[in-house]
Amino acid sequence: MAFESPNIRAACVEATEFMDLTRKYRVTGVPKTIVNGTGEILGAVPEDAFVRSVVTAGPDA
Amino acid sequence: MALLSENDRQAVRGHLANLTHRVTLLFFTQTIAGPETAQIAKQILNELAGLSDKITIEEVNFILERDRAATYGVDKIPAIVVMKDGGDTRMRFFGAPSGYEFMSLIEAIIIAGGDDSGLKPESKELIAGVTKPIDLQVFVTPT
Numbered sequence: 001m002a003f004e005s006p007n008i009r010a011a012c013v014e015a016t017e018f019m020d021l022t023r024k025y026r027v028t029g030v031p032k033t034i035v036n037g038t039g040e041i042l043g044a045v046p047e048d049a050f051v052r053s054v055v056t057a058g059p060d061a
Numbered sequence: 062m063a064l065l066s067e068n069d070r071q072a073v074r075g076h077l078a079n080l081t082h083r084v085t086l087l088f089f090t091q092t093i094a095g096p097e098t099a100q101i102a103k104q105i106l107n108e109l110a111g112l113s114d115k116i117t118i119e120e121v122n123f124i125l126e127r128d129r130a131a132t133y134g135v136d137k138i139p140a141i142v143v144m145k146d147g148g149d150t151r152m153r154f155f156g157a158p159s160g161y162e163f164m165s166l167i168e169a170i171i172i173a174g175g176d177d178s179g180l181k182p183e184s185k186e187l188i189a190g191v192t193k194p195i196d197l198q199v200f201v202t203p204t
Binding site: 001003004009012016022031034054 | 172188196
């Protein structure tokens with residue numbers, strides 16, 4: 001998605017190495033996607049649903 | 062000792078065979094008192110670079126090059142910023158790229174080294190309509 005839009009940044013975070021972030025975002029299962037620091041997408045969601053969830057996500061980054 | 066097995070190397074080399082663009086992986090780390098995963102990350106990246114002449118690793122000192130880290134939004138290490146022909150793809154990897162993250166990194170390199178994200182046309186259309194900044198953090202584990 002980041003490749004498709006200059007407005008999107010995507011980071012893959014190794015949960016076990018950054019426990020402060022893992023706690024902050026209450027990551028108890030993976031994959032877990034945090035959108036703009038608040039929105040949450042749990043699990044490996046199909047592409048259509050994932051893209052829709054991201055583009056309609058909450059507050060600005 | 063190599064981290065990638067011969068089988069892994071063969072498979073990855075095949076996946077990377079069709080890269081048409083230059084992919085640079087900016088590897089942010091620190092040499093003194095860095096996390097031990099930074100060493101693992103470095104070795105994986107070096108082994109990866111050996112599998113395609115389109116891939117280059119550029120090591121950046123996270124402590125000494127704060128400005129550069131800030132430019133790329135790197136606030137923790139080890140970190141990998143994926144660049145295509147010298148331009149930022151806005152794809153990042155934090156932590157050692159082993160297991161699931163390794164496969165994601167390979168996918169990111171294939172996307173950066175080609176011309177297509179591989180997403181469906183309807184997804185691309187939705188994404189093209191994004192006008193505000195969106196920041197995604199995907200948490201994964203090695204297994």
